[in-house]
Amino acid sequence: MQISINANRCEPSPMRKFHPLAVAAQKEGKRIFHLNIGQPDLPTPKAFYEAVSSFNARTLEYEASPGMPVLLDAVQKYYKGLDVDLEPNDILITTGGSEALLLTCLSILDPYTEVIIPEPYYPNYTTFVHAAGGVIRALPTNPWEGYRYAKRERIESLITKNTRAILITNPGNPTGVVLNEEEMRMIADVAKEHDLFLICDEVYREFCYDDKFGVPTMARFRDIDENLVIVDSVSKRFSACGARVGCVVTRNKELQQALLKFCQSRLSVATIDQWGAAALYSVGQDFFRECKAEYQRRRDTVIRKLRMIPGVVVEEPMGAFYLMASLPVDDADKFQRWLLEKFNDHGDTVMFAPGAPFYETPGKGINEVRIAYVLKQEDLERAMDVLARGISVYQKQVMKVKPESLN
């Protein structure tokens, strides 16, 4: 028996690979601050649970394959509020943004075709692209440029006759980079001029920490209707990751038909979660404002504390709730393992996502980490102190750095 080539091309999740070590550390009594997973801790709106409790159909039936009508309607209205007009057929409800991405890749990629993705990127993109036999062409960025990737020449230099799509996350995971209007327009132009799909993962759209960005979406550019595929989800927007409700939005009719065939094959998305998700869309603007303000305070805390650690390179992220930082260690993966196995500061340690798996290019990101600032203020403060202490001890004990060479 043989495992498929494409399965062998995929890697275990870097966010989840240290889980067994974390379990062992907790058994030893260590407290771990989890900055490794983008699991918001803010409360899910009660509207979700109320809707779910009120659902009492005698038989829990399959829903329609494209999605529950009441949810499709709620999503359509939500986009209308962003000045985006959608037809009902433009929306397909999916099991989280994850399924939206997988089905999009299966719909547009053939083996050996290419997708351009700015690196560092969300590592699960690798699995979705590889599942379809595709190849990632990494658009390089640098910590000292704040990971900004919207450079026309760099993007165009990667386009070949096998390129099928450009895939971006805006606001960005793991970098927190947000495109400005001009950059969005440029990328839309490149996709249009070169006849490429433009896949925009916009699940963090509500989390932009500068008013100039508003609530960004590529869906307002109507001249790229044929190119654009929006990936969306309730997970981060409403702190409802466990609902596994997302959607894919495209006005390209041929792609709609392809996606629909895959949606029909898996019958439907979970019924009560769709019902609950429809209720989520009834929460008002106050909810978004409060969430955003809370994440902004957290970002400010993490940035302030990180900048106090000698040798850390970090730019202030403009959106989402992640940042990439370069740490003064030899290898972030090794450092993470050490933090779990050998280190504690008064019983505390910390987890982040080591940076290398966020890169396609070998050798990049080795001393970088992704930090998800999804803990409350006081925990973040403490987590950063533990990290600072950890770096200092690691440098001395493992890297054998002489005290005088550290400033």
Add this chain to the structure above:
Amino acid sequence: MQISINANRCEPSPMRKFHPLAVAAQKEGKRIFHLNIGQPDLPTPKAFYEAVSSFNARTLEYEASPGMPVLLDAVQKYYKGLDVDLEPNDILITTGGSEALLLTCLSILDPYTEVIIPEPYYPNYTTFVHAAGGVIRALPTNPWEGYRYAKRERIESLITKNTRAILITNPGNPTGVVLNEEEMRMIADVAKEHDLFLICDEVYREFCYDDKFGVPTMARFRDIDENLVIVDSVSKRFSACGARVGCVVTRNKELQQALLKFCQSRLSVATIDQWGAAALYSVGQDFFRECKAEYQRRRDTVIRKLRMIPGVVVEEPMGAFYLMASLPVDDADKFQRWLLEKFNDHGDTVMFAPGAPFYETPGKGINEVRIAYVLKQEDLERAMDVLARGISVYQKQVMKVKPESLN
């Protein structure tokens, strides 16, 4: 922009393609008896709704990628009750049996590799196999043999150096065929001798209408641990299709690792549905007994009525809640369209799934249909009368059959 070759190789769902015509017919005031979709009408156990209503975590979080521990535990205990010992790692919770099948295909199929499937088969298998670039090699059966497929020579004659797996549904959808112990053993032997994966979709396991079958599962054969992949689901077992909770069971460690990578990439299955599904496994044997007795009565009704229609060829199905029948019409697809657009009997009409898409071999199944007996007795009686009347009118009006040629 280009749609992928594999997406183009997939077809819209034959169970769902007449949906727009059905909507139009209902607008005209017609009542439609739906025998086209395997959506049970029996009530979902209250345990599901009670569990779901009691779920009140402040934040609805992602679950672990392999599944919620309490559900994994419930599934393990359920298998123990079938005399099947499983390790926790042998089980991965999936979004319905559908995701179990898609991820299995992505894990074991490369482009142009082959899967042997007895035809007629569940048409969504085509999408799962094609998504991975695979090719279906159909194992032929016949209505006059009751669609039985467990013939060693026929199976072995289809094996090539590109064959990766045999995929069976037991009890069968759409045929209702149940393998006896000897047939199961033979197929297990063939998989083992030829180093093939054996994918057994056993979601209808509890629905066998002859005590000699018991609750069949291939998982009791411990000599095929490396070959076997069980696809399972709560959908039919507990009339809970809308929960979208299933699992894939395999003791093949390499396959477990491959599947886990795909599971990690989509993060987790919906949290409250897993919680509800765990509660479902607490319902007792009485529940299964009552469901089975009800479906058995329905089967008997449909078979009795179908046999009264001149020209219908049908064998009594031994399991699941489907049957394939050959109708005395020229083209079941055309007949279905006519039933929705042109026909009614006192305002009633009927839907089934036309047979051709259940076959890989062109030209087969054209006058066959799949009937799902998922309606209550009196509705089934009436539906069969409407079908009988429909056939008679169609033969005269559309096929222009002369009355004397009909017996």
